[in-house]
Amino acid sequence: MDKKKIAKVASFRYKILAIIFLVLAGGLVLLPKYQKQEGIKSEALLSHANSAERYISTDQIANKIINQDPSFILIDVRDEESYNNYSLPNAINIPLKKIFDEESIAYLNQNEFDVIFFSNDNFYADQAWMLCDRLGFKNLRVLNGGLNKWFTTIINPTKPNDDMPDQAFELYTTRKASSMYFGVAYPDQVITDDSSLKTETPKQVITVQKKKKKAAEGGC
Amino acid sequence: MGPLIPNGMIPIEWDSIIAIFIGIVFGFVLESSGFSSSRKLAGVFYGYDFAVLKVFFTAAAVSVIGLYYMDYLGYLDINQLYVHPTYLWGAIIGGIIMGIGFVAGGFCPGTSLCAVAIGKLDAWVYVAGIMIGVFLFSELYPFFEPIYNGYFLGNVTLIDSFGWNPYWVIFIFSMIAIVAFAISDIVRKKIKSVFY
Structure with missing residues (x-):
């Protein structure tokens, strides 16, 4: 009895398989589609974003530039006009809007150099960092405080008060020295070439004693 | 998650070992399904045996359906697969x-x-x-x-070059497969059976 039933079903086995096959294939068409998550996982992005390691300070950058450290590239994410006005030495201009252009990606998605983003504040640089980090690009940093902080710390460092600790003075002198590297002139460091102060060198009078004529002496 | 080797689930050094294992299994299945007989293989051209057509068509359709389901469920990234x-x-x-x-x-x-x-x-x-x-x-x-x-x-696919929707392509491909199987069965019954 059971064998007969099984045989009856089994005689349709190819048709049943064909139907299963079509249902599975049709299921792919009918399934609701969704936008897939691209890039790294959200947990990883959050932990990267919370890490203080993604910032680099202006002092560190100044130190790297002065020592001609070849291991990093500076990316200016402001627009072209501001870039042409002022930027850090050897910075590359990639405005935030063009960050995923083909020629920009070559700079950002590589493993050889540290990429350091900066803008006026770290606001736009942070956005650039976030966009790139999400796609899994490596070694990305943000200049903490951006160019504004660069000006207040490196280019125009504030002089510490007398009651400040010793480290503040040391930091000030380091910053002052680096600002001089970037072309700032300090009045106390300028070697003046003032000709009016020059005193005329007195003429040296060399007295030459003339030989007195002597009366001819008798020879032999 | 997948594919396993590019995402580092299986170290890349295992490549050759896995390849040898798959090769042995593939050879075994070919032989055990009678594909080492040239008469059986040539049968698809003369119309007395369509095993080749059925086997390869089914293999392609089943694997593509499986791959796209795994892609949909997030077990596999279809864009990371190697395209010849x-x-x-x-x-x-x-x-x-x-x-x-x-x-x-x-x-x-x-x-x-x-x-x-x-x-x-x-x-x-x-x-x-x-x-x-x-x-x-x-x-x-x-x-x-x-x-x-x-x-x-x-490294293009039909989907890239013509901009087709992959899900519809798979569905139509499966229908073509079933129609081809049905027609091949009818043809086989009409042709005088060959002993081999």
């Missing part, structure tokens, strides 16, 4: 030569090695022919090179 590069005219001319060789010899390169393993003499001759072909191709390589390296279209 397309050299258009090289593929067309090579396909024609391969087809002629298939009808004439009754083997494809994989099944010929399978048949060599079970000691078929015609397979030995076939493999010797392959070797002569390889030798001639290598000697005449400078002459063939423009076609061999030309007409390069990149």
